[in-house]
Amino acid sequence: MGGAAPEVRAGGPPGHHTRVQSGDIYMDIYGYRTTAMRNFVFYALSFCTLGIFRLLLHWKEEWYISMRAEKCTLEEATIVYIIDENHTIVYRSVQIIQQKAGGRPLILPDGKGDYKEVPRIRFFTFRKMVYAWFEEDGKFMPPSSLDSTAPVKVFIDRMDDSAGLTTEKVDQRRITYGKNIIEVKLKPIVVLLFKEAITPFYIFQVLSVSLWYWDEYLYYASVIVVISVGSLALDVYQTRAQEKKLRSMVHSTGEITVLRDGGKLVTFDSSEVVPGDIIVIPKLGGVMHCDAILMTGTVIVNESMLTGESVPVTKVAMTGIDEDNTTGDVRFDFEKHSKHILFCGTQVLQTRFYGGHHVRAMVIRTAFSTTKGQLVRSIMYPKPVDIEFNRDLLRFVGFLCCIASVGFAYTLGMMIHYHAAWKKTLIRSLDLITCVVPPALPAAMSVGIINANGRLRKKDIYCISPSVINTCGAINACCFDKTGTLTEDGLDFQTLRPVHPPSNSRKRAEFGEETAALVPSKMPNNAEIIKAIAACHSLTRIEGVLQGDPLDLIVFNQTHWTLDEGNQSAEEETSQFDQVQPTVVRPPQNDRDFYGADEFAVVRQFTFSSALQRMSVIVGSPNAVSQHEMTIYCKGSPEMILSLCDPATVPADYLDHVNKYAQHGYRLISVASRRLDLNFAQAQKVPRQDVEADLELLGLVVMENRVKPVTKGVIRQLNSARIRTVMVTGDNLLTAMSVARECGIIRSDRKAYLLEHRPDSKTPDGRTVLTVKENVSADPDDFVDLSDGAENEVEKMLTSNYQLSVAGGTFAVITREYPEILDDLMAVCDVFARMAPEQKQYLVNYLQTLEYTVSMCGDGANDCAALKAAHAGISLSDAEASIAAPFTSKVADIRCVPTVIREGRAALVTSFGVFKYMANYSIAQFTSVMLMYYRLTNLTDFQFLYIDLFLATFIALFFGNTGACDYLARIPPPTKLLSIASVVSVVGQMAIYAAAQFFIYVWVTRQPWFFMNILQEDYSDADLRSHQGTATWCLSLFQYIVLAFLYSKAAPYRQTILNNKMLCFAIALTTAVSLYITLWPAGWVISFLEYDPIPYFEDRLFVVVVSAACCGVSYLFNKIVIEYLILFRLEKWRKIRKLRDPTSTIPKWERIILRIGKDVSWLGKYAEIEGIAEKPKTNGFHPKFSTGKVRKSELVDQIDEFTPL
Known part of the structure; x- marks a missing residue:
């Protein structure tokens, strides 16, 4: 959703045009070739007009390409004319690398994991990426896009490669891919000055000064020269400062150890590696200088450079049998297989390795084609901002x-x-x-941005793209992540709800009583739920300190178990585990007799996936009687775990309890297990989908995710300013709605509806059935509206009486099967739950197509794509500047959002x-x-x-x-x-x-x-x-x-x-x-x-x-x-007249709200609208959270909650 695609230019022979697309990023490429006659006319006119003609063509590149070249096929092109998704127009010369006589043949990837020899390589460079001509496909493509999306089988076949590339292959690939270096080159000062000086305004100034000197207005002309040169110097200084800052952030090289020429370990500069190289990951860590697929062992990394998330992430090797049904012809996918990828720019904290062997990884992308390189490119070449303002500026000058x-x-x-x-x-x-x-x-027009940027820095808000500040003044929609952004990053353990398994006295499982104390003797099923909590996580010890996801830390500490990753030699410690170094968890000394073992080893870990909404571990006991006594413990979202469990082990009122907790803002984790008849070797190879099935439900872990103290005040400010607030989270839908009500995203004076789908029900035309039902809320008479008093007529016309909420699964169904209602849904839906990272980005882009000016605020976890897509992305991070977003706040709450908007408006x-x-x-x-x-x-x-x-x-x-x-x-x-x-x-x-x-x-x-x-x-x-x-x-x-x-x-x-x-x-x-x-x-x-x-x-x-x-x-x-x-x-x-006229030129989102009306009845054509839900009986259940409205008695206490920066 990068905006409306530009129309393809008419005319030209077949093969004149192609489109290169990656997600919502694309560019149209047109082929042109120069001719002798056109070149003669071009140079003659440029010479006769003393360069004025050439200057006009510089300002109007469409004219340049028409004057210099004629249309031709891309195969014959010597110049390519490029229009990107932002309608930016550029041209690039096509270059040729020819095979030298008697030299090594040139190569290009064939898209199947191998390379083909070619006599020459035709290519052009656009925004730091090389696009080579692939004759069979009839288009220009980046070579890295082919060999990094080869079939999965190709990479699996190389997992045991211990020889590495030969010197000849390395030399061939270096010609194709270039050096592995992300370098922001500093343009010479003369070049920067020249580019600034040949803009229309400065050319006008040159003519003006020339005129004044001719008229002998010497003093005035001299001052103008000083002012113009000073303005030029200021512009060049700002450009150079940004280049230096970006270069200091991203430029990184270091020594790297590579397997070459039959298995020799060679150490040299990281700029020399090429795709296909086998690199050795050092035990004590370091910085990754390329994207690589992990071949052996496991690696713990910190990806905060890319995501802003400082929680360690575990990467696992790609095994011979893929865990996610991606065998056969399925191609490698960077998002789907991210758990196997060590991304460029990430910090390696620790490696776990096979006895006597190194942890190895295969280089898959280098330089600007890496994930870090793409982020750097998005900063170097951002989406154009203030287009309308600049256009109006030129018109006003006219x-x-x-x-x-x-x-x-x-x-x-x-x-x-x-x-x-x-x-x-x-x-x-x-x-x-x-x-x-x-x-x-020029200098006067920049004073507002310069001063606003300085004031933001004083408030610990850092901006690496000052031109975005003016855009912030027009923001009318703010998207927020939930956990760590609206709510506290950490969670508080609230309670445990264990499940009693079926027995002779009960045919189906039942929930036990809530308990905050994890006492094994009081737990059903031999306290399996405690063992599951103690083992199923991604925690690790780094320099002796237990680190990992805050949720895992909190729950693990409740068990009072200990975690040990071992300090002995690899051979000694892992001899019982098929040479694999495991994580060992031990129960408290007093409870070891109860569990029948002193320790339990995590033999294998299936890491958490946003798409799968779960993680699992296979656990065994080193002193077990049978080598086949294994257990898989799985935890994840209640909906996902339910789908994996044996129905007999799930209480009949499971969903009632889940909904009850979720509606009151608690975060839920379901835990399940299954006995496995596997030995240690089999556990390392078994496919994930084979063991994550027919699970036995063990219970629910209930966590409290408190709203940050300033959140309500900030949301109240934004609502009062008529700025739309939207929650975009990966959490449970009912939990998200409860938090949204509490903080004010779902307004207390509006009804809230859930839009859901029934996967097993189809409409007569074969589409999945959608349902709409009202969410449970408190009695409206007991609450007051926190918004300003009487609304004027304009506000009344643009205010709906309801708000929708939708989960990621339903959102995907609507996107795929009901695209005709997407516009309407996006205009009134304010809570998006269970959203995957790519869905968040899609949402932000779609809001922009409705003519919203969108900000996105997140803590970096799964938010990077959305932060980049927004008009103004604000990352809550510890770093002074993050390359994930234009703005970075060192204060980790959302008070920065109104601050940025206020400064943008100023x-x-x-x-x-x-x-x-x-x-x-x-x-x-x-x-x-x-x-x-x-x-x-x-x-x-x-x-x-x-x-x-x-x-x-x-x-x-x-x-x-x-x-x-x-x-x-x-x-x-x-x-x-x-x-x-x-x-x-x-x-x-x-x-x-x-x-x-x-x-x-x-x-x-x-x-x-x-x-x-x-x-x-x-x-x-x-x-x-x-x-x-x-x-x-x-x-x-x-x-x-x-x-x-x-x-x-x-x-x-x-x-x-x-x-x-x-x-x-x-x-x-x-x-x-x-x-x-x-x-x-x-x-x-x-x-x-x-x-x-x-x-x-x-x-x-x-x-x-x-x-x-x-x-x-x-x-x-x-x-x-x-x-x-x-x-x-x-x-x-x-404004009122426009709103009453459906053909008027008001923003698209306003036209939608006027068209669909103030109630949810418009959805009746596409979904089943259910009656108002009754309030559930609590049965003695008294959650701490309120429903989100403010009681009259509490209103005074909340007025002063928010203090602006």
């Missing part, structure tokens, strides 16, 4: 140029009327155009304000110059300098220092620069300034002390000073100052201007200096500024009074016309 063209025509006419020399006529006419685009605009409003200030100041100056041209006078060089440098630039520099408002307003800031309010504001202020300047100009001409300047016959002399120019200039000084006040917008997005001490100082200083220049100028000031002062103080005071009146009118116009009549009244009326 609007200003239209105004300037009127001045150009006026000046040209005046100069011709006065018979001015042609040179002066040309200079003055062009000079007026240069007044329109202010020279300090930066966005600042950008708008700065631009309108600079545009208005330019137009005000333009008006002054036009009045001067009426008598062929002008402002002096230093008068221009005072305005542009001391007033405009000095004030604009401190515009962004105003901090963000302390709260989130209900109405978001405008996101369109080219809006009615902006245009009316600019045109209206221009009219006010023009009227005031014209009045003072006429007033001066009627004063008794006024002397008309004498015009030269051909107007060839320098511009003459005049009292008219002085009065107009002095008046305009105060207009520039009041503009800063008008456009330094405060609440509801920024603090008041008084909080910006530097801006207040700048305004006060410039006002004082301007008053001094106008009223009491000293002789040296008059001489320096080169103007004729107004002779009498009373008349100078009159100019100040007129200035004050003009400023007052400007202020009233801004308050009454712009803010009240347009932004409040007109916009509200237009």
Whole structure:
């Protein structure tokens, strides 16, 4: 769901176009070839126009490809024209590597796990990836995409490879794949400067400065050069700083040990490895420099560099019999087989190995094709942001140029009327155009983002992509992971609910009493559930400290068992376990007689999988009587374990108890077991699906996942600001709904419905049956709504009376079988449970297609894809910067979300304000110059300098220092620069300034002390000073100052201007200096500024009074016309009118809500809508969690829960 696919370009011969796609990432490739005639015309026009023609083609790459080349097949192409999923257009030259005479043949992967010899390799490089031409497929593809998705059998066949690659094969593969290095090369400063300098704005500045130097405006032109160079330097500095920061984060090489040439162990730099190499994983760990498949042993890694999750993860070797039914022709899949993959960038903490052998892994991807490399590429080439803002910016500049063209025509006419020399006529006419685009605009436009980024860093929120900050100001949908994000990362053990197995007195299993104390003698079934809890986990000792998943740690500590991974030599310790080093768990000394053994060994572990929703271990006792006494213990989600259990071992009221606990916010783990008739060798090879079946249910482990203290306050803030909040979690649906109600994602004034599916029921057209039922909630009369008071008409029209919740399984069914309801579902469903990582990413992308601006906040576990996909991903991590998301918060709760939105709104409003200030100041100056041209006078060089440098630039520099408002307003800031309010504001202020300047100009001409300047016959002399120019200039000084006040917008997005001490100082200083220049100028000031002062103080005071009146009118116009009549009244009326008109151009999600109505009845066409569920009887069960609404008696206590950063 990377956005709507661009239309395929029409025309061209067969084979002219292909599409390369990976998930929702794709690019269209078109073939072109250069011709001698086109090249001649291209170079001739470029030479004759002194490079101007080439510059135009640089700005418009579609024209470049049409001018340089003609359409052809991709097989013949010398240039490829690329359009990616973000509609970015680039072209790349096709290069060729030819086999040398007598040299080794070149190779390419054949997609079947082997390589084919080719005489040459045609390829191009796009965003650090090499795309080679595969003739049989008729398309360009990355070679790594073929050999890393070969059939699983190919990799299994190499598991016993102890010889490694030969030197000849390594040399061949290095030509194909290049060196294994993720390198962010620093572009030369000259290149960065040149690329920035040839943008349209800076080219305009070069032409302007050239014109001013030609006109001998030396001081002003020199200052403009300094400002432009400074702005260029700032841009280049920021680019270089980001490059250095990214390079320091990702650049990593080191020594690596590889099997080569028949099994020789060779140690060299990691940049030399190639796909297919067999590497040795050191026992004491290190950093992975490539993606590799684990061949032997097990490895414990920390993947926080990629995921933000610091919990150790266990990787296991790929066995001869795959555990997930992926034998035969099934291809290797990085997501499905991630438990076997050591990813580049991860930290190896510990290895467990076969006796006398090394832990080995086979390199599968290198450099930028690795998982880490892909993350780095997504940072280096992010999705374009602020496209609409940039487009509006160019349109607004075009609007200003239209105004300037009127001045150009006026000046040209005046100069011709006065018979001015042609040179002066040309200079003055062009000079007026240069007044329109202010020279300090690039630097001024970035001050809001720079200051917002600095304020975020002070609050421990780090941003590696500052351009995203403006986008955050438009966020209207926030997605949250649950565990570790909305709720505490750790869980509290609440209770254990064991199951009594069937017996002579009962035909079916029954639940026992709840117990918080795990006493073996009081447990049924020989306390098998305690043994299962003690053995079934992924905990490990690292440097003597027990580490692993927090849930596993908490539950294991309740058993009081101990875990030992052994410290003896491998041969001594593993002699009883077929040379495999096991994890051993031991019961407390007093309980060992009860269990009949001193210790139990975890012979094999089936690691947890998000897709499978479970993990298992095979356990045996070293001193067991029979070598075939094995037990599998399995734990996972209640739904999954239920599907694997023998029905006779499951209590009849199992689902009732599960629902009861889940509805009150508890996290549940079901535990089951099964006796196995296997020896140790068989246990190492048995397929997972063969032993995870016909299990006996042992009971439920109930954990309490508390909501973080700040969560409710943050969600309340977002709800009050009309920002949609969505929970996206891998947890149980009912648990997720309960937590969503408690924290406010499911609103207390709305009904909550579950959308489910019946896997065994089909509709007449063969689709899976969907059902909708209302979730149990408390009595509405006992609660109050936490949202703001009365909603206005717009809010009422866009507010539904219900919220939907759906689980990942049902979501997959809808995506596959009911795609026609996806739009409607996404607009009203706010809780997504049991979501796999790829489903989270799909959800975020889909919300964007509904025209939401989406943020995603997660702790990194399974959230990386969604964090990357969102407009603004916020990772809760310990690291200062994570490459998983643009934003990283060191404070591990969601208070960072409203902070980022508030700062984004402040930066966005600042950008708008700065631009309108600079545009208005330019137009005000333009008006002054036009009045001067009426008598062929002008402002002096230093008068221009005072305005542009001391007033405009000095004030604009401190515009962004105003901090963000302390709260989130209900109405978001405008996101369109080219809006009615902006245009009316600019045109209206221009009219006010023009009227005031014209009045003072006429007033001066009627004063008794006024002397008309004498015009030269051909107007060839320098511009003459005049009292008219002085009065107009002095008046305009105060207009520039009041503009800063008008456009330094405060609440509801920024603090008041008084909080910006530097801006207040700048305004006060410039006002004082301007008053001094106008009223009491000293002789040296008059001489320096080169103007004729107004002779009498009373008349100078009159100019100040007129200035004050003009400023007052400007202020009233801004308050009454712009803010009240347009932004409040007109916009509200237009919004209501659009909502009532189904054909209007409102966001897609708004159109959906208006269409489907305020209740859930629209789903009746696709699903069975059940009646309102009754409240279940608790039977003495009193959970600690409430249902999520706030009782009236508790409301006061919760008001002050949240304290903003």
